[in-house]
Amino acid sequence: MSTRSEILKKIRGAVGGPDEKNVRRVSVEQHIKRHPAGTLPSKISSKAGAIKLFIKRAKSADATVEQCGTANVAEQVASFLREHNLPATCRTGTDYKLKRLVSSKANLLELSEGPSDGNDITAISCALGGAAETGTLILVSGPENPTTLNFLPENHIVILHEKDIVPHQEDLWKKIRKKYGSGEMPRTVNMITGPSRSADIEQTLILGAHGPLRLHIIIVKG
Amino acid sequence: MEIRSHKFRQNAADALANEQLQNALAHVRSKFIQKRAKAVNNLKAFDTLRDNATAIKNHTLENLDVYLEIFEEKVIAQGGQVHWAATAQEARGQVLDICRRVPAKTVTKGKSMISEEIELNEFLEQNDITPVETDLGEYIIQLRGEHPSHIIAPAVHVNMDQVRDDFRKHHTHLPEDRVLEEPKSLLLEARGILRERFLKADVGITGANFLVAETGTSVIVTNEGNGDLTQTLPRVHIVLASLEKVVPTLEDMSQILRVLARSATGQEMSVYTTLSSGPKRPDDVDGPEEFHVILLDNGRSSMLGTEFQDMLRCIRCGACMNHCPVYHAVGGHAYGWVYPGPMGAVLSPSLAGVDKTGHLPNASTFCGRCESVCPMHIPLPKMMRHWREREFEQHLSPPSNRRNLKLWAWFAVRPGWYRLMTRFSHLGLRILSGWSGSIRWLPFARGWTRHRNMPGPERQTFMQAWQRHLVERRKS
Numbered sequence: 001m002s003t004r005s006e007i008l009k010k011i012r013g014a015v016g017g018p019d020e021k022n023v024r025r026v027s028v029e030q031h032i033k034r035h036p037a038g039t040l041p042s043k044i045s046s047k048a049g050a051i052k053l054f055i056k057r058a059k060s061a062d063a064t065v066e067q068c069g070t071a072n073v074a075e076q077v078a079s080f081l082r083e084h085n086l087p088a089t090c091r092t093g094t095d096y097k098l099k100r101l102v103s104s105k106a107n108l109l110e111l112s113e114g115p116s117d118g119n120d121i122t123a124i125s126c127a128l129g130g131a132a133e134t135g136t137l138i139l140v141s142g143p144e145n146p147t148t149l150n151f152l153p154e155n156h157i158v159i160l161h162e163k164d165i166v167p168h169q170e171d172l173w174k175k176i177r178k179k180y181g182s183g184e185m186p187r188t189v190n191m192i193t194g195p196s197r198s199a200d201i202e203q204t205l206i207l208g209a210h211g212p213l214r215l216h217i218i219i220v221k222g
Numbered sequence: 223m224e225i226r227s228h229k230f231r232q233n234a235a236d237a238l239a240n241e242q243l244q245n246a247l248a249h250v251r252s253k254f255i256q257k258r259a260k261a262v263n264n265l266k267a268f269d270t271l272r273d274n275a276t277a278i279k280n281h282t283l284e285n286l287d288v289y290l291e292i293f294e295e296k297v298i299a300q301g302g303q304v305h306w307a308a309t310a311q312e313a314r315g316q317v318l319d320i321c322r323r324v325p326a327k328t329v330t331k332g333k334s335m336i337s338e339e340i341e342l343n344e345f346l347e348q349n350d351i352t353p354v355e356t357d358l359g360e361y362i363i364q365l366r367g368e369h370p371s372h373i374i375a376p377a378v379h380v381n382m383d384q385v386r387d388d389f390r391k392h393h394t395h396l397p398e399d400r401v402l403e404e405p406k407s408l409l410l411e412a413r414g415i416l417r418e419r420f421l422k423a424d425v426g427i428t429g430a431n432f433l434v435a436e437t438g439t440s441v442i443v444t445n446e447g448n449g450d451l452t453q454t455l456p457r458v459h460i461v462l463a464s465l466e467k468v469v470p471t472l473e474d475m476s477q478i479l480r481v482l483a484r485s486a487t488g489q490e491m492s493v494y495t496t497l498s499s500g501p502k503r504p505d506d507v508d509g510p511e512e513f514h515v516i517l518l519d520n521g522r523s524s525m526l527g528t529e530f531q532d533m534l535r536c537i538r539c540g541a542c543m544n545h546c547p548v549y550h551a552v553g554g555h556a557y558g559w560v561y562p563g564p565m566g567a568v569l570s571p572s573l574a575g576v577d578k579t580g581h582l583p584n585a586s587t588f589c590g591r592c593e594s595v596c597p598m599h600i601p602l603p604k605m606m607r608h609w610r611e612r613e614f615e616q617h618l619s620p621p622s623n624r625r626n627l628k629l630w631a632w633f634a635v636r637p638g639w640y641r642l643m644t645r646f647s648h649l650g651l652r653i654l655s656g657w658s659g660s661i662r663w664l665p666f667a668r669g670w671t672r673h674r675n676m677p678g679p680e681r682q683t684f685m686q687a688w689q690r691h692l693v694e695r696r697k698s
């Protein structure tokens with residue numbers, strides 16, 4: 001008998017008889033299909049409330065947050081770069097939402113496209129959404145927003161549209177099911193709450209570990 | 223890792239006498255407890271979420287076979303592979319086969335307790351493959367040739383001066399006169415060194431905090447970002463996970479996430495929660511080309527259906543050890559195997575055998591703090607008692623314990639003699655304490671009094687006091 005069937009047989013022996021397995025499979029599949037949400041702690045009733053909470057939570061996780069209109073995104077990025085004495089070159093994916101936002105101000109920024117090889121100082125990504133409860137960004141892999149951009153550059157700028165801020169992560173699971181199909185996922189989903197950190201030396205918290213030293217979120221209005 | 227749990231008494235005595243270790247352990251006592259308390263107090267629904275998380279895991283364990291099959295189907299449908307391993311040896315072999323085929327010279331690793339459990343690093347080295355730990359704490363102890371002393375803060379027993387010395391000793395290509403005064407400079411140095419390793423590695427190995435059956439997804443929860451670089455940059459991503467890590471749906475995962483970070487580090491969410499499903503897709507521009515999940519049993523299926531099944535709910539948050547007076551006093555290495563603290567005292571005998579780790583369930587004061595903070599409501603003290611009983615039944619406890627317990631049992635069924643004996647020992651203790659204050663020396667219990675005083679007894683035995691209470695109540 002293969003290891004697989006031996007392990008499964010052992011489990012089955014402990015939790016229920018072999019005949020009963022099909023019955024359990026049906027009820028398990030129903031649970032997966034219904035995927036009930038359980039308890040959602042923060043009561044958030046309005047969009048404005050969700051945005052406010054998202055900003056508060058993201059800041060308390062040491063991200064920096066700015067809000068601006070669609071016309072001013074490029075300026076926001078440029079002012080963040082200036083503030084930290086960073087060059088105007090940024091790495092991005094092919095996300096058309098980002099292109100649309102910064103294309104009219106192409107002279108402010110020098111954008112290059114593709115994944116990171118570790119030599120980029122700043123990357124810009126677009127988030128699929130943000131969960132207000134904890135100030136968490138959700139980014140998905142793909143050519144639009146390559147995963148290496150979230151981790152290799154020292155500075156990560158994330159564009160988040162107001163309309164994509166939702167109360168809880170569960171709202172984003174709904175969105176992912178809709179976009180990719182039920183039970184389907186992109187290769188990587190990153191939930192990001194603040195810049196990287198470590199407390200491994202004497203339990204002293206230090207910001208900036210292997211991932212970005214800075215996480216800057218630009219919330220785009222309208 | 224050689225099991226040294228049978229030497230718990232000696233290990234503990236050494237730990238208590240180790241001043242440097244005692245300084246380091248102070249950080250556990252102060253920082254972890256405070257941070258958790260703050261995070262828990264800030265969330266009214268915490269207890270409800272704990273109940274939900276417990277119910278989700280119970281449901282999953284009761285249908286573990288079905289959920290594992292669904293998980294496997296999903297991984298395969300997305301182009302990944304699943305390998306089932308009954309033992310540590312089998313799991314090591316599977317990792318080696320993949321590495322040989324690649325072929326891999328360097329393997330980067332995210333933090334994984336399963337990797338410690340199966341002694342993967344030693345094994346890879348024997349086979350001419352270099353494992354590189356990339357979590358800062360893991361990296362530090364790898365340089366020191368040690369094992370983790372805590373499940374979420376592996377280098378908690380090391381202080382900053384030691385890290386500085388280790389870095390100077392090992393990073394010899396860097397200028398000798400560089401300044402390494404702050405934790406920050408140490409972190410940046412490690413970041414620089416590990417960056418090169420990340421980019422060169424052929425295979426990346428991570429653990430998994432969860433496996434989501436619904437989507438065939440493995441999930442890691444980290445703060446440093448090292449796990450993500452480990453699983454994104456190399457050509458092959460291997461996930462090492464034990465069977466019980468599976469949860470049904472994304473929503474179920476989210477419920478448990480809400481208690482995990484709060485219980486572990488006092489954060490609302492860890493910085494990175496990363497969901498990986500299969501290898502990179504055809505139009506992806508980064509990510510691994512191969513995705514393997516190794517599902518390890520190594521004794522877990524034998525816990526199902528026994529009084530130890532509840533232990534399989536554990537999400538490895540570390541809260542039980544952070545709140546354990548025994549862990550505070552002796553640290554993690556004294557436990558002598560991979561898993562320390564209360565969760566280790568229950569899990570180690572299940573996985574490594576009660577004959578080798580039988581001392582561990584005795585490493586408890588039964589104060590109950592571990593159970594009261596456990597986000598998964600695991601009855602740790604009760605399970606430690608189960609192990610003690612088993613140890614006793616199997617004649618595994620030391621002869622002196624068995625003799626004393628037998629003696630006590632003889633008195634316990636003879637109430638007259640029992641009262642007489644307690645009165646005499648009470649008198650004896652009162653004399654030792656000098657009729658007041660505390661006892662600094664006890665015959666047959668020097669192990670206890672060498673490091674602390676024992677409080678002197680009350681004026682009366684409990685039974686005398688109770689008798690008097692009854693008489694007075696009758697009068698009034």
Ligand code: SF4
Pocket residue numbers: 485535536537538539540541542543565592595596597598599600
């Ligand atoms: S036993 Fe409970 S408290 Fe201890 S690590 Fe496991 S889940 Fe956390």
